[in-house]
Amino acid sequence: MSKAGGKMKALKKAVEKVNHSNLIRTNIPAGMAVAGPPLGPMLGQRGLNIAAFCKDFNARTANYKNGVPLPCRIQVRSDRSYELTIHNPPATFLLKQAAGIQRGAMSPGREVAGKVSLKHIYEIAKIKQQDPPLQLTPLKQICELTIGVAHSIGLEVVREIDPEEYGEFLKNRTSVVEEQLKELQEKKEAKMLRK
Structure with a gap:
């Protein structure tokens, strides 16, 4: 006993x-x-x-x-x-900042909203590694996760970015985003009229 x-x-x-x-x-x-x-x-x-x-x-x-x-x-x-x-800012926020864009792609996979370099991915992964949930995760795996997040918001991951070429891309992209926002607004107004 x-x-x-x-x-x-x-x-x-x-x-x-x-x-x-x-x-x-x-x-x-x-x-x-x-x-x-x-x-x-x-x-x-x-x-x-x-x-x-x-x-x-x-x-x-x-x-x-x-x-x-x-x-x-x-x-x-x-x-x-x-x-x-x-925690540190979300990966989507950091990626958009690195790409110099305000919003991601409306249809990721079919449209490119911006570009980030592998160096951007590495630096963002180093920042995210400081968050408590990811502290024990290998940096390579965090980089892979960050690349996945980049693709999910329509960012293309490239080895290097030519600043002049990318500046031209962003100018063209601005007009595309304005057209998409206009379409969205028209669809919302059409739905409001139907009710």
Whole structure:
């Protein structure tokens, strides 16, 4: 009996305490956390001090350019304290910045929205490797994932980019994007008329 009791005590010590906290996953623009929707209600439901959180977030993201989307994980504990983990900007944002475009392709695979070099892919992968979920992932695999993301938004991955040729491509692309936006607007207006 005492032998079994000793084993039970050892097992109880080995079992970790269960974490009953809430996890909030959201994207917050750097330096622009405000108490209004959607962030305010999300934090308010869990009883957090919204003003203190916004002040803390804005202070921690002061080194980023304002408005850069940052994926955040907020672990809310039962005593209403929190642990904030801020990741680097999403790969899609970084890729669009590297390509010098505002939006991806409407039909990826059939249209090229922009171009990025292998060096861009490597540098973005190095940035993304700092995020907690990817810290143990080999850099080669992160590069492959980044290339996949680039293709999904219509970016062509090339060895090198000729600046003059690419500048001409972006000028032509601007008119294509304007036509696509005009088509989208016409379709929306046509749907509104049907209702």
